[in-house]
Amino acid sequence: MxxxxxxxxxxxxxNNGTSIPCLxxxxxxxxxxxxxxxxxxxxLEAGYRHVDTASMYGNENEVGAALKRAFAAGLVRREDVxxxxxxxxxxxxxxxxxxxxxxxxxxxxLDQIDLFLLHWPVPERRLQSWRALEHIIGEGRCRTxxxxxxxxxxLEELMSRAKVPPAVNQIxxxxxxxxxxxxxxxEAHGIAVVAYSPLAKGTKLRDQRLATIAHEVRRTPAQIxxxxxxxxxxxxxPKSAKRERIIENAAIFDFALNAEQMAALDHLNEERxxxxxxxxxx
Numbered sequence: 570m571x572x573x574x575x576x577x578x579x580x581x582x583x584n585n586g587t588s589i590p591c592l593x594x595x596x597x598x599x600x601x602x603x604x605x606x607x608x609x610x611x612x613l614e615a616g617y618r619h620v621d622t623a624s625m626y627g628n629e630n631e632v633g634a635a636l637k638r639a640f641a642a643g644l645v646r647r648e649d650v651x652x653x654x655x656x657x658x659x660x661x662x663x664x665x666x667x668x669x670x671x672x673x674x675x676x677x678x679l680d681q682i683d684l685f686l687l688h689w690p691v692p693e694r695r696l697q698s699w700r701a702l703e704h705i706i707g708e709g710r711c712r713t714x715x716x717x718x719x720x721x722x723x724l725e726e727l728m729s730r731a732k733v734p735p736a737v738n739q740i741x742x743x744x745x746x747x748x749x750x751x752x753x754x755x756e757a758h759g760i761a762v763v764a765y766s767p768l769a770k771g772t773k774l775r776d777q778r779l780a781t782i783a784h785e786v787r788r789t790p791a792q793i794x795x796x797x798x799x800x801x802x803x804x805x806x807p808k809s810a811k812r813e814r815i816i817e818n819a820a821i822f823d824f825a826l827n828a829e830q831m832a833a834l835d836h837l838n839e840e841r842x843x844x845x846x847x848x849x850x851x
Contacts, residue, residue: 577590577591577619581761583736585712585713585733592619592819592821593617596622597765598808620632620636621806624657634678651683654685654686655687656686662698662701684711690718706733715760715763718847724738724755743768744834745773745841749838764798767794768795769794774791792817
């Protein structure tokens with residue numbers, strides 16, 4: 570799929586039949602106000618049809634406002650935009666998760682959320698929260714449910730109890746943090762993998778091995794990282810508040826990395842997290 574993709578709106582079919590665009594805009598740390606609204610608008614103009622936010626980011630309202638204006642202006646239709654948000658740790662538990670979902674839905678100003686995730690595998694309460702998500706999807710107010718930062722033992726626990734399996738697992742993924750055991754488990758169980766921090770927060774953009782490949786294909790290091798992610802069949806959600814970077818990040822569908830280049834990037838793995846590390850979470 571990834572090597573045949575022709576644009577940022579190209580989609581992957583999830584295990585419940587819902588389709589999700591393979592490239593999305595992440596809005597973590599963009600905050601409240603115009604920065605988030607501008608980023609969403611620029612992304613939609615550049616062809617993105619997937620926006621990823623979370624209660625913890627504090628900008629669901631801004632995402633919703635930007636989408637509302639885009640719908641009103643005819644830039645996009647609601648049915649063409651895939652919106653993801655997430656339940657934060659303080660809202661875990663059955664009743665708490667229901668209230669958390671309601672709050673996100675209200676902040677976004679939408680009638681339906683496309684994908685709602687458990688942001689973190691909170692001990693002792695995550696299974697109660699998952700029951701709440703199963704209830705929500707049964708009501709039709711959410712199209713798809715999934716998890717984030719779940720390691721293999723978290724997934725095994727959930728799969729043994731869930732009536733509705735998670736459609737996605739969103740985890741940190743880039744060549745220096747490949748989490749191959751988690752990816753392998755997800756692939757074996759039909760759980761799509763969403764890669765967050767695919768640019769490693771910019772910490773490796775000057776890596777000489779990356780620069781060599783970028784020079785070979787005449788692309789930027791960031792574009793190489795995102796292309797690697799797509800060719801690994803991950804859904805990828807790079808974050809940026811800059812218009813030129815948002816456009817650059819979407820210009821990854823008219824070239825491909827060859828087998829040697831992919832192998833070179835695969836060999837960079839250090840299991841080095843640049844964000845949260847959930848491996849020791851019980």
